[in-house]
Amino acid sequence: MSVQAGNRLSPNHxxxxxxxxxxxxxxxxxxxxxxxxxxxxxxxxxxxxxxxxMRHARKTRDDIxxxxxxxxxxxxxGKQLDALRREALHGRGFVLLRDFPVEGFTFEEIATMYWGxxxxxxxxxxxxxxxxxxxxxxxxxxxxxxxxxxxxLSNRHLLYHSDSVDMVSLLCLHQAKSGGLSTIVSSHTIHDxxxxxxxxxxxxxxxxxxxxxxxxxPEGKGPWYELPVFNYCDGRLVISFLRQFIxxxxxxxxxxxxxxxxxxxxxxxxxLANDPELFLSMDFEPGDIQLIHNHQxxxxxxxxxxxxxxxxxxxxxRLWLSPxxxxxxxxxxxxxxxxxxIGDRGGVVIPGTETQVPLTAL
Numbered sequence: 001m002s003v004q005a006g007n008r009l010s011p012n013h014x015x016x017x018x019x020x021x022x023x024x025x026x027x028x029x030x031x032x033x034x035x036x037x038x039x040x041x042x043x044x045x046x047x048x049x050x051x052x053x054m055r056h057a058r059k060t061r062d063d064i065x066x067x068x069x070x071x072x073x074x075x076x077x078g079k080q081l082d083a084l085r086r087e088a089l090h091g092r093g094f095v096l097l098r099d100f101p102v103e104g105f106t107f108e109e110i111a112t113m114y115w116g117x118x119x120x121x122x123x124x125x126x127x128x129x130x131x132x133x134x135x136x137x138x139x140x141x142x143x144x145x146x147x148x149x150x151x152x153l154s155n156r157h158l159l160y161h162s163d164s165v166d167m168v169s170l171l172c173l174h175q176a177k178s179g180g181l182s183t184i185v186s187s188h189t190i191h192d193x194x195x196x197x198x199x200x201x202x203x204x205x206x207x208x209x210x211x212x213x214x215x216x217x218p219e220g221k222g223p224w225y226e227l228p229v230f231n232y233c234d235g236r237l238v239i240s241f242l243r244q245f246i247x248x249x250x251x252x253x254x255x256x257x258x259x260x261x262x263x264x265x266x267x268x269x270x271x272l273a274n275d276p277e278l279f280l281s282m283d284f285e286p287g288d289i290q291l292i293h294n295h296q297x298x299x300x301x302x303x304x305x306x307x308x309x310x311x312x313x314x315x316x317x318r319l320w321l322s323p324x325x326x327x328x329x330x331x332x333x334x335x336x337x338x339x340x341x342i343g344d345r346g347g348v349v350i351p352g353t354e355t356q357v358p359l360t361a362l
Contacts, residue, residue: 016232019195021191023188025091026192028189029276041098042077042098042100042101045077046074046080049076049077050077050113050116051101053113056072056073057112065355069120078120085121088292089326096289097289097291100171100288102171110317114289122166123343125321125345125346125347126320126347126349127318128150128348129348130356133320133357134318134319136315136316137153138313140153141155157300160274161241161244162240162299164336164346165347166322166327167293167323168291171289171318172287172289174315175284176304176306176307177304177305177307179304180283181282182299183279184292184298185272186297187295187297194272201268206228208226209228210250210252212249219350219351221335223252226335229265231330233329236327238295241298273300295329323343324342328342
């Protein structure tokens with residue numbers, strides 16, 4: 001593989017972790033599926049705080065994008081959110097909240113409550129080239145059939161990946177008629193299983209891996225960059241994986257075909273992610289919020305069949321968030337995140353991007 005000038009990893013990139021990482025983050029889905037330790041149900045008091053905070057915020061500011069944590073006073077639920085955020089960042093890597101208030105509220109009221117939730121987790125980051133700080137996860141291919149659309153605007157199967165931000169959250173408003181399961185897997189477990197089975201391939205994923213920027217090219221950057229899948233920084237394993245972007249990078253002449261060992265390592269990672277012993281599936285219900293740590297968890301979604309009525313179609317809201325107590329990242333992440341400054345990194349920012357909180361998917 002030939003290398004574009006300036007794309008090599010910096011000399012101070014941390015060395016590989018020689019062996020498994022273990023810890024609470026290395027879990028197996030087969031052991032978690034019969035437990036509820038990873039779920040948290042809001043109490044009536046906490047639900048009331050969410051609603052009251054929303055009403056307070058709407059009286060204080062007209063623009064959701066300008067609402068801050070101070071606009072959402074939630075003394076009881078706020079403390080719980082701090083604990084749940086820490087669990088996602090430093091524990092299993094994910095949590096599922098249930099019974100978030102959605103029934104009987106307008107779309108804008110729900111969006112405001114969800115935004116308020118996000119202010120307790122981190123700063124919202126742009127999710128696409130249009131600067132959307134609030135994402136709409138629903139199938140709009142019948143309205144806007146653009147091949148450049150991301151998979152979240154369709155009903156197709158989304159393969160295992162991590163998003164380009166510290167944390168991602170989804171709020172379920174409507175379920176699909178069938179399918180649409182969210183499946184997550186611990187990248188720490190994948191890493192450790194690779195070290196047991198093929199340590200040579202685990203080590204390969206600590207090396208530079210070319211990634212396509214596709215149409216999301218920041219100012220002054222080229223169409224591709226390099227970032228390892230596995231990175232061990234300040235005592236923590238952090239990962240970055242989206243196979244499609246890796247495969248797409250090969251269209252650039254100065255990248256060329258991938259090394260066969262790298263292809264074998266990526267294939268083994270994918271095989272492990274799809275192992276029923278490793279992954280955990282969950283079927284979202286209205287009012288469910290999934291919060292995952294992208295540096296620790298890979299996620300996918302099964303294909304789904306939707307309801308014919310538009311007001312019943314599967315609909316989720318999404319936030320990309322950068323917490324103020326996030327992990328240290330190697331400098332190489334700046335190629336995708338724009339910066340490695342904790343609390344102010346990640347998302348999609350290209351020339352001309354203006355951030356906004358849209359209340360529709362289009």
